[in-house]
Amino acid sequence: MPELPEVENVRKQLAPSFVSRTIQEIWAGPNSYFFITPPRQLKRELPGKKVRALARHGKYLVATLSDDSQLLLHLGMTGQLTTQVQEQDRHLHLIFKMSRGKTIYFRDVRKFGKVEWIAPGESSTRLEKLGPDALELEGEALYRASRNRKIPVKTLLLDQKVSAGIGNIYADEALFRAGIRPSRPSSRLTKSEAIKLAREVRQILALAVSAGGSSINDYMQPNGNEGDFQHLHKIYGKTGETCSECEAKIQRVVLGGRSSHFCRRCQK
């Protein structure tokens, strides 16, 4: 469910239940795949610490704790952070009991989500690998990253080292709005196209944040509401439908192992 706009909405909604509260108790399920930091260590380290801030870098949520340690949360494909879950959920992996009566649940059906605790003074290789947040992607930087690369421009956009936060939906949407085919070799991008594409990326992400993200399948905000941006998708998931800007049928190809949607008339 989560690309930058969805994660940003989770961050904003979760903050009141998380920030300025003390972690009183941790419940962690037995799923070793899900935990970078093992459950026993989380149970040992987290209780008693206060959450000072909840930030987002790309698709990662980063909580800073009172001893300057950090807790990284990544939602993977199906992760959900919510303040209202029914107990007895087989996909529940982690529960934070916070001070003053708040509880936060982390559930994840496919378990591609991740939880990692970073000790004070340590740094996370995961965060260090991330490029600039996609809300601030600059055309110049995108152009530089595209030089001497053979990979499709779509795949370049998905590279979190180039820009952190873009996922499959918003990559397709931004390319459609920029009039660039997802299959275009990165090295064939002109500078003015790179500048336009970066602007479309920033714009669509900001719009999607405002709309509460996109809810398709199981994405939900922490309060249980759905986002609205899926109604504004113009290309993603619309294979075979008529393009909103012309009469052509929307095409689907696989690039870098991901479904990619485009209009052969509007995108060159």
Next chain:
DNA sequence: GCACATGTTCTCGG
């Protein structure tokens, strides 16, 4: 059974 799913990481060959 098959295809596919808002993601990341690892392996392999060049």
Next chain:
DNA sequence: CCCGAGAACATGTG
């Protein structure tokens, strides 16, 4: 060491 392609991870839905 860099690059790119493909597989792997775990589970559900149609």
